[in-house]
Amino acid sequence: MLSLQLKELENDGIITKKIYPVIPPKTEYQVSELGKSLEPVINEMEKWGISYNERNAK
Template identity: 65%
Template structure:
């Protein structure tokens, strides 16, 4: 499933995949310049996730 999602991101121009001819096989992914435009969105999602977790913990504590 992860390989499929990575392939889709590569096809969409978000990621670049580099395969190194070593044993065991080594593969690296990096953001393209287009993919880097997603960084503010990712940061905003992280901020929201932290807010959600803090809020959710407070609700669980009050219900206990």
């Protein structure tokens, strides 16, 4: 499941993937410039989630 999500993010240009030709295989992922542009949106979603949880805490 994780590999599928990573592949989708890579296809969408949100992350980049680098595969090293070593044994055992090594793969590194980085957030792309496009992915970094999502940071303000993600931060606002986090604020909303915190606010929502505070209002609906039991």
